[in-house]
Amino acid sequence: MDSEKGLRVAVIVGSTRDGRFGPTVAAWVAERIAQRGDMAAEVIDLVETPAPTVFPAFGQLPAPGTTELLAEISPRLAAADAMVIVTPEYNHSFPAPLKNVIDWHHTEWQAKPVGFVSYGGLSGGLRAVEQLRVVLAELNAMTVRHTVSFHNYGDKFDAEGRPTDPAAEGAAKVMLDQLAWWARALAEAKAVRPYAA
Ligand SMILES: Cc1cc2nc3c(=O)[nH]c(=O)nc-3n(C[C@H](O)[C@H](O)[C@H](O)COP(=O)(O)O)c2cc1C
Numbered sequence: 001m002d003s004e005k006g007l008r009v010a011v012i013v014g015s016t017r018d019g020r021f022g023p024t025v026a027a028w029v030a031e032r033i034a035q036r037g038d039m040a041a042e043v044i045d046l047v048e049t050p051a052p053t054v055f056p057a058f059g060q061l062p063a064p065g066t067t068e069l070l071a072e073i074s075p076r077l078a079a080a081d082a083m084v085i086v087t088p089e090y091n092h093s094f095p096a097p098l099k100n101v102i103d104w105h106h107t108e109w110q111a112k113p114v115g116f117v118s119y120g121g122l123s124g125g126l127r128a129v130e131q132l133r134v135v136l137a138e139l140n141a142m143t144v145r146h147t148v149s150f151h152n153y154g155d156k157f158d159a160e161g162r163p164t165d166p167a168a169e170g171a172a173k174v175m176l177d178q179l180a181w182w183a184r185a186l187a188e189a190k191a192v193r194p195y196a197a
Contacts, residue, residue: 001081007039007183010080014087014098016047021119021153024161026086029117029148032172033084038180042076049073051101070104077108082115082183083141087128089120094128102135109139111195113182115175117148124149142186144178146171
């Protein structure tokens, strides 16, 4: 936790598709975080800092280049007090590059809260979010209940990349308030008793 800016929140852009919408959503969330006095956002974009895709054999050194790629991501995840995952829905689930970066990490997730901002068609990406909860439980992360989701998102943002529905602001506030509560509660608990799993 930074004494001046408060909680450090990693905003992870879950899609890497050419022409993707994800950065628009992530920039809006990062702005919501920046406007608060209690947290600061750091966007982790898996296009700018891709995770390696080939895992080493158990007990073996990783392939050349793997460590260098992870060095751009892992310390930033480790330093975060909380995460916000921005995800679309691909075939009723979340994009493969997002699962890949999740799988490369373990302690970076544990005993940290994770919030979601999703977008998609009729389901607003919520099927991706519900599946992410199952994955993140395995890593001992704490997913917060309230989500921000954009249904048929193509009609829901103006030319400046801002949601046209004013309710989005309120939804983001509730989700970020929950994230902050859990991040502080878990940080205080870990200060008293290191996390052991
Ligand atoms: C491979 C693929 C599968 C998709 N499957 C779904 C889906 O199951 N449900 C849905 O609502 N939208 C689906 N979509 C539409 C995406 O939600 C939409 O294209 C969104 O813009 C993708 O996010 P991105 O632009 O950040 O890549 C799919 C898109 C792709 C590329």
